[in-house]
Amino acid sequence: MNRWRSHRPLRRVAMAGAVVAASAIVLTGCGRGDGGGGGDAESKGAINDEPATGTVEIWAMGNEGELLSELAAKFEEENPDVTIDVTAVPWDGAHDRIATAIAGGKTPDISMLGTTWVGEFGATGAFEPTPEGLVDEGDFFDGSWNTAVVDGVAYGVPWYVDTRVLYYRTDLAEAAGVEAPETWEELTSFVTALQGQGATSGLSLPPGGFDSWQSISPFAWQQGGDILDPDGETFTLDSPAWQEAFEYYASFFEEGLAEPVRLEGGELEQKFISGELGAFYSGPWHTGILLDQGGPEFADKFALSVVPGADSRTSFTGGGNLAVFDEAANRDAAWKFVRWLTEPETQVAWYEIAAVMPSVEAAWEAEAFTDDPYLSVFGEQLLDAKAPPAIPTWAQVSAVIDQELEKVTRGETSVEDALATMQSQAESIGTGF
Amino acid sequence: MTRTRTRWWLYVVLVLGLVAMVMPFVWMILGSFKTTAEIRQYPTNFWPIDPTLDNYAQLFGRLDFTAFFTNSIIVAFFVTAGNIVFSSMVGYALAKLEFRGKKLLFAVVLSTLMVPGVVTFVPLFVLTANLGLVNSYPGLILPFLITPLGVFLMRQFMLSLPDDIIEAARIDGAGEWRIFLRVIMPLCGPAVATLTILTFLGSWNNFLWPLVVATTEDKYTLPVALALYSVGQNAAQYGLMMAGAVVVVVPVLLIFVVLQRYFVQGIALTGIK
Numbered sequence: 001m002n003r004w005r006s007h008r009p010l011r012r013v014a015m016a017g018a019v020v021a022a023s024a025i026v027l028t029g030c031g032r033g034d035g036g037g038g039g040d041a042e043s044k045g046a047i048n049d050e051p052a053t054g055t056v057e058i059w060a061m062g063n064e065g066e067l068l069s070e071l072a073a074k075f076e077e078e079n080p081d082v083t084i085d086v087t088a089v090p091w092d093g094a095h096d097r098i099a100t101a102i103a104g105g106k107t108p109d110i111s112m113l114g115t116t117w118v119g120e121f122g123a124t125g126a127f128e129p130t131p132e133g134l135v136d137e138g139d140f141f142d143g144s145w146n147t148a149v150v151d152g153v154a155y156g157v158p159w160y161v162d163t164r165v166l167y168y169r170t171d172l173a174e175a176a177g178v179e180a181p182e183t184w185e186e187l188t189s190f191v192t193a194l195q196g197q198g199a200t201s202g203l204s205l206p207p208g209g210f211d212s213w214q215s216i217s218p219f220a221w222q223q224g225g226d227i228l229d230p231d232g233e234t235f236t237l238d239s240p241a242w243q244e245a246f247e248y249y250a251s252f253f254e255e256g257l258a259e260p261v262r263l264e265g266g267e268l269e270q271k272f273i274s275g276e277l278g279a280f281y282s283g284p285w286h287t288g289i290l291l292d293q294g295g296p297e298f299a300d301k302f303a304l305s306v307v308p309g310a311d312s313r314t315s316f317t318g319g320g321n322l323a324v325f326d327e328a329a330n331r332d333a334a335w336k337f338v339r340w341l342t343e344p345e346t347q348v349a350w351y352e353i354a355a356v357m358p359s360v361e362a363a364w365e366a367e368a369f370t371d372d373p374y375l376s377v378f379g380e381q382l383l384d385a386k387a388p389p390a391i392p393t394w395a396q397v398s399a400v401i402d403q404e405l406e407k408v409t410r411g412e413t414s415v416e417d418a419l420a421t422m423q424s425q426a427e428s429i430g431t432g433f
Numbered sequence: 434m435t436r437t438r439t440r441w442w443l444y445v446v447l448v449l450g451l452v453a454m455v456m457p458f459v460w461m462i463l464g465s466f467k468t469t470a471e472i473r474q475y476p477t478n479f480w481p482i483d484p485t486l487d488n489y490a491q492l493f494g495r496l497d498f499t500a501f502f503t504n505s506i507i508v509a510f511f512v513t514a515g516n517i518v519f520s521s522m523v524g525y526a527l528a529k530l531e532f533r534g535k536k537l538l539f540a541v542v543l544s545t546l547m548v549p550g551v552v553t554f555v556p557l558f559v560l561t562a563n564l565g566l567v568n569s570y571p572g573l574i575l576p577f578l579i580t581p582l583g584v585f586l587m588r589q590f591m592l593s594l595p596d597d598i599i600e601a602a603r604i605d606g607a608g609e610w611r612i613f614l615r616v617i618m619p620l621c622g623p624a625v626a627t628l629t630i631l632t633f634l635g636s637w638n639n640f641l642w643p644l645v646v647a648t649t650e651d652k653y654t655l656p657v658a659l660a661l662y663s664v665g666q667n668a669a670q671y672g673l674m675m676a677g678a679v680v681v682v683v684p685v686l687l688i689f690v691v692l693q694r695y696f697v698q699g700i701a702l703t704g705i706k
């Protein structure tokens with residue numbers, strides 16, 4: 001439900017529980033007497049520039065939750081009458097905790113959210129729409145801003161972002177005389193060449209299963225295809241773009257360039273370091289793991305590249321958003337804190353503390369990003385990255401994509417049938433509005 | 434001769450079973466002395482190459498582990514005590530006292546056993562929230578003070594006690610309270626031991642309820658705190674996780690070792706586990 005947690009089996013168990021609890025919560029959420037059915041909360045007016053006062057409660061997940069107090073101290077310095085109460089929430093179960101808190105009316109002022117939760121929670125009317133003039137939408141990466149928009153209304157703001165790029169072994173590529181691929185054709189020949197240099201598998205792709213939609217969707221986006229049509233109401237999962245995407249994705253398995261196994265946490269890095277694996281798609285956290293486990297000399301053996309593409313070189317984007325609850329006790333100060341967190345200087349400071357990437361484009365001009373050989377690639381990729389639509393039913397729709405993709409890569413069904421199933425199931429699930 | 438041979442095979446089977454059961458624990462304990470990088474290494478090593486106490490140092494140093502530990506102990510203690518008191522009282526009434534609607538009452542208790550926890554989870558939270566108990570010890574403890582399973586277990590055990598002793602006590606002039614406390618309860622050792630272990634374990638390992646009810650970190654219990662600090666969004670710190678698991682398992686093991694003799698007896702006598 002949240003972004004890249006796919007390589008940990010633990011998540012799947014947690015998710016099963018989350019889905020059950022979530023469906024119970026959607027019912028309760030609609031029964032809160034506010035009409036239900038859609039995000040009908042209304043903004044309570046603009047936020048002024050006076051210093052924030054009072055106590056603001058904020059929930060943040062995992063590492064971010066642990067480190068946020070450090071950053072918040074600076075806000076408290078600038079606004080002496082405000083206290084920021086940070087509660088760190090484990091990623092496991094965070095979704096359930098927020099859902100239950102909404103149902104019980106015991107929400108904090110602000111919560112951090114996995115980008116793909118915004119649609120589901122936003123539709124219950126639990127969040128206040130982002131006040132007019134609080135932030136400038138144009139300051140954020142496009143793909144990232146859209147994660148906060150549910151049915152045309154923005155709820156909160158993107159806080160930090162993540163995206164996927166292509167990791168590859170430079171030593172194998174040099175030995176084969178190939179360069180980082182820019183197009184689909186080049187990608188195929190690139191991984192074939194890496195395989196010629198001793199890699200048993202040129203590229204690692206999940207053959208299906210939980211969250212594999214994150215791997216397949218970019219291939220459709222790269223040809224101008226999408227999950228919903230531009231009006232945001234009709235699914236377009238049986239369009240030619242998806243057909244091409246599925247066929248191309250499956251070709252890696254058919255030609256033996258990708259192994260039909262899902263590499264769980266640990267295996268992937270080890271195979272990449274040992275040279276059994278030539279390339280894979282992943283997010284920024286993997287550079288740290290590779291440098292840590294591969295040793296200092298491994299730094300010269302791999303590089304990152306913007307993903308190869310067709311019409312565009314679009315990648316997947318996720319990250320963490322911030323939303324203010326409709327029932328926030330200290331709403332004004334909450335929005336002021338959110339606004340402060342998205343200022344470019346704060347975003348750079350937050351990167352220095354928590355090593356997560358800024359959602360505001362201007363923050364990327366800092367040297368920390370432009371001079372870093374890895375981060376600069378992510379910065380470039382973020383200019384062309386997309387998120388799935390923020391619809392309440394996304395968890396269900398994406399599960400259908402995961403399942404049909406697996407059938408195709410296993411050769412159990414044809415691409416045409418898989419897409420037809422995806423489209424008809426998605427239509428019967430609906431967008432949830 | 435035949436007998437020895439049977440024994441020999443029996444031991445082989447038992448040892449295989451034992452190894453299968455114990456291996457994960459051994460792995461966990463060894464893993465707690467490895468770095469996360471070493472655990473993730475492939476092929477894996479059984480013994481730590483470079484044993485380290487870093488995980489434990491981090492557990493007790495960086496994290497406020499004693500606070501979480503205390504919270505867990507407080508919650509588990511009251512939940513277990515509540516279950517021993519209330520489940521045996523209800524169990525006694527259902528087993529030995531005659532009153533109208535007894536069968537119906539027992540059927541109601543049993544039917545609540547059939548309702549999965551996820552169904553009642555949200556209503557229970559709303560109730561707790563309306564009572565103003567969110568983020569308090571009572572909020573963590575109250576919903577679990579009595580469980581249908583505990584009532585069932587105590588009733589089944591008490592059914593096996595002869596009515597004669599109760600009658601004898603009545604003839605001797607003992608009141609109902611005195612019978613319950615002085616005659617029945619002392620005979621319920623095995624059942625109480627079983628109930629203690631099951632409830633303590635359930636409360637000790639409970640994750641979702643404390644996660645939702647404890648809204649600030651100072652009320653977090655061990656499982657919630659462990660999930661928070663050992664599982665990041667994209668990578669888990671396995672070493673820290675295993676060290677935490679070792680610490681979490683120790684009290685449970687202690688309780689089990691102390692009560693083990695009664696526990697087995699309790700399962701045999703009540704036919705449930």
